[in-house]
Amino acid sequence: MTHPPIPSRPAVFLDFDGTLVDIAETPDAIVVPPELPDILQRVQERVEGALAIVSGRRIAEIDHHLAPLALPAAGLHGIEQRRRDGGAVLEMPASEQLAVLHDRLAHSGLISGGVSLEDKGAGLAVHYRRAPERGDAVIDTLRDIARDLDELHLIEGKMVVEAKRGDVNKGTAITDFMTAAPFLGRTPVFLGDDVTDEDGFRIVAGLDGVPVKVGDGFTDAPFRLAGSRAVMDWLHRLANPETSLAS
Numbered sequence: 001m002t003h004p005p006i007p008s009r010p011a012v013f014l015d016f017d018g019t020l021v022d023i024a025e026t027p028d029a030i031v032v033p034p035e036l037p038d039i040l041q042r043v044q045e046r047v048e049g050a051l052a053i054v055s056g057r058r059i060a061e062i063d064h065h066l067a068p069l070a071l072p073a074a075g076l077h078g079i080e081q082r083r084r085d086g087g088a089v090l091e092m093p094a095s096e097q098l099a100v101l102h103d104r105l106a107h108s109g110l111i112s113g114g115v116s117l118e119d120k121g122a123g124l125a126v127h128y129r130r131a132p133e134r135g136d137a138v139i140d141t142l143r144d145i146a147r148d149l150d151e152l153h154l155i156e157g158k159m160v161v162e163a164k165r166g167d168v169n170k171g172t173a174i175t176d177f178m179t180a181a182p183f184l185g186r187t188p189v190f191l192g193d194d195v196t197d198e199d200g201f202r203i204v205a206g207l208d209g210v211p212v213k214v215g216d217g218f219t220d221a222p223f224r225l226a227g228s229r230a231v232m233d234w235l236h237r238l239a240n241p242e243t244s245l246a247s
Helices: 036-046 059-066 097-106 132-145 170-177 195-206 228-239
Strands: 010-014 051-054 073-075 080-082 116-119 124-127 152-157 160-165 187-192 210-214 223-225
Touching: 010 170, 010 228, 036 051, 036 059, 036 228, 051 170, 059 073, 073 170, 097 116, 097 124, 097 132, 097 152, 132 152, 132 160, 152 195, 170 187, 170 195, 187 195, 195 210, 210 228, 223 228
Parallel strands: 010 051, 010 187, 051 073, 187 210, 210 223
Antiparallel strands: 073 080, 116 124, 124 160, 152 160
C-alpha cells in the first residue's frame, strides 16, 4: 500500500464509519475507541483547527460518539454542515420526493427479514448488513421505485443504499469547507472507506491534495490505509509534534 504523506499545511477531512470506527451490524452497534476524541483534539490543534468529519451520519450522532468534542462536520453527505467548533448546524431542505420514496418503501415488502429502514430526515438509508443475501433485491427494488424521482440520488455503500438530494455529496461539502478559514489555503487530505467517499477523493485530487482509501476495494484514490487501526496510527503520527509536516 502507498502510505499517505502529510502535507506541510494539511486540512484534514475524515469519514466516520469504516474509517475512524469499524462498521458494525447496525449503526448503533459501533464501538468507538476510547482514545479517539483525545487524538482528534490533538490533531485539530496540530493543524490549527483545520479538521472536519465528513459522514453520512447526522452531526448530532457524530457529536454523541465523539463527546465532548463538537468538531466542524458535514453530516448526511453534506446536507448538514457545521463550519466551526460548537457552531450552529445548517441543514439544506430535504427533497419532498423523500416522503414519496418512504411511502413506497413502506408498501414494498422490502423492509423485513434483516433489512431495515433508517429515516435520517433529509435522507433515507436501507441497511441489509443483517441479510447480505438480499443485497441485490434491495438495490433492484430501490432503483425501480425511485426511477421517476429525479431529485433523488441513490448511493450504494457497504451493505446500505442511501437516498438523498442529488446536488450534494461529500465532495461538495469539502469544497465548501475549503473556501474559508481555517481550511482556506491548505492542502486537503481526505480519508474514507466507501463508494460514498469517491466524490470527496475526486475533489481533493483536483486540489492537489491527498485522497486516502481505507481498506480494500476499487478506488480512484492513490493512497491507502489498511483499516481503522492504521488510520488511528496515522492520526497519532500527525498529532505527534515531533513528526515533521510535509513527510
